[in-house]
Amino acid sequence: MLAAMPASPRSPRSPRDACARSSGDACPGALRLHEADDGALARxxxxxxxxxxxxxxxxxxxxxxxxxxxxxxTSRGNVQMRGLAPDCGTELASLLDGAGLLPSARHERVRNVVASPLSGLDGAGAADVRPWLTALDGLLCASDGATALSGRFLFALDDGRGDVDALGADLTLLGLGASEGLLRVGHGDTVLRVPAPDAPRAALTAADAFLDSARGTGAWRVKDLPDDTAAALPAEVVRRLREAGVPVAPERRPRPLEALPPAHGRVPGGLRETALSVGVPLGRLAPEQWRLLSGAGGLRLTPWRGAVVTGIAPGRADGLLEELSAAGLITGPGSPWTGVGACIGQPGCAKSLADVRAEAGAAVGPPGRLPVYWSGCERRCGHPHGEWIDVVATPDGHRISHVRGESATGTTTVRDDPAALAAAVAEARGAHSQDAPTRDARAPDTRGSRS
Known part of the structure; x- marks a missing residue:
């Protein structure tokens, strides 16, 4: 039986603490629980x-x-349980182990891999990333060196449509077709062209190179490295791959800024079976909602706090969509919850200055052009990437900004007035293009058309 660690107390931590020392990595997992205000938390x-x-x-x-x-x-397509007793870890680990959800106790917190959720379903990607997913997870769990990665370090597998490439992963594999793929190291425009069968091994090689480069720097992720070290990392990966006999060629490919999730509803394509994409308001699923989803078919949880249900008989799809909608999930364009996200806030988090989930619910209205994310403090846990409206609770009120990439503009603060706050958020979500449709409507059909 896998041994579980007791819930660890909350402690302040610099984001630049050394990632290679597991004693300093307090990211929660399935075996290391985190003590939150509403009980222990497992990720x-x-x-x-x-x-x-x-x-x-x-x-x-x-x-x-x-x-x-x-x-x-979560914004990485993972699952969190809250309100756990601090001493339940051993029982939880046993349940997860029996279900095949803990293939390696030493690696369970470093299995951070997001993938294009519609890959192989709608025909829009250049390659099906599912073989890469299986291979990379196997390589990670077999690597002693990979245990030194931080629980924050992120791999992304993009099938060529650009959805998860925009999420800012540390290492991203991009599908080009059956014979070749690209490896992006960090957030820059440099990518490395490698044979598709070698791509998962190339990603693990890059992770090893990062760990060696990060030694002594206090970097958790590639973006935390000193600028000169980060700039030199792709060349070091090239050197190691060539030493290992892997053909590799650097080239340039800009990383997309905007990550569009699957549109809600029926996924285009699929002849013998159907897939449905649904959104989950604030990423929170009640027991009856989860039972409905898990009983409908296979699941692919998305980095946008949604789920793609696979393996549905075509004649069952319309009725299931109605059931999912009646259960409170987002099943099509026009839902007021489309694009609305929030951290856990009060009362679950001691650092939060507000019950931002309740505030987000009170401010819900017609969907805007831009998504909005509510944060209870400056840490902004789980915030999206790309372009969005950032609402942060501060001692002086709620700060609202338009974030695009690394910059924030149009910042304003609303003090203790729920109606004014809701109006300001609605204006910010639509102010930059009054006649523009929402993202759900804007995404092209070929994508299957956004913690």
Whole structure:
């Protein structure tokens, strides 16, 4: 039986603490619980967000038996359980291990892999990344060196449509076709062309190179490295790959700024079976919602706190969409919850200055052009990437900004007036293009058309 660690107390930590020392990495996991204000918290890494129906059933049962019953989706397609007793870790680990959700106790916190959720379903990508997902997870779990990665370090597998490439992962594999792929190291425009069968091994080689480069710098992720070290990292990866006999050629490919998630509803394509894409308001699933999802087919949890249900018989799809909608999930364009996200806030987090989930719900209105994310403090846990409206609770009120990439503009502060706050957020979400449609409507059909 896998041994679980007790819930660890909250402690302040600099984001530049050394990632290679596990004693300094307090990221919660399935075996290391985190003590929050609403009880212990477990974070279960699910590479690519892929769950079989039996695995999903085990997760739901564990949340009801050991926690508050709800499952919380993260911005990396993982699952969190909250309200756990501090001493439940051993029982939780046993349940997860039996379901195949803990293939390696030493690696469970470093299995941070997001993947294009529609890959292989709608025909829009250049390559199906599922073989890469299986191979990379196997290589990670077999690598002693990979245990030194931080629980924050992120891999992304993009099938060529550009969705998860825009999420700012530390290492991104991009599909080009059956024979070749690209490896992006960090956030720059340099990518490395490699043979597709060697791509997962190339990503692990790059992770090893990062760990060596990060030694002594206090870097958790590639973006934390000193500028000159980060700039030199792709060349070091090239050197190591060539030493290993992997053909590699550097080239330039800008990283997309905007990450568009699958549109909600039926996924285009699919002849013998159907897939449905649904959104989860604030990423929080009640027991009955999770049972409905997990009983419908296979699941691919998305980095936008949603789920793609796969393996649905075509004649069942319309009725299931109606059931999911009636259960409070987002099943099509026009939902007021489209593009609305928030951290856990009060009362679950001691650092939060407000109950931002309740505030987000009170401010919900017609969907705007831009997504909005509510944060209870300056840490802004789980915030999106690309372009969005940033609402942060501060001692002086709520600060509202338009974020695009690394810059924030149009900042204003609203003090203790819920109506004024809701109006300011609505204006910010639509102010930059009054007649522009929402992102759900804007995404092209070929994408299957946004913690």
């Amino acid at each position: 279960i890494r699910i590479p690519g967000g892929v769950l079989t129906p039996p695995q999903a059933e085990v997760l739901g049962g564990a949340a009801e038996r050991l926690g508050d019953g709800e499952l919380h989706l």
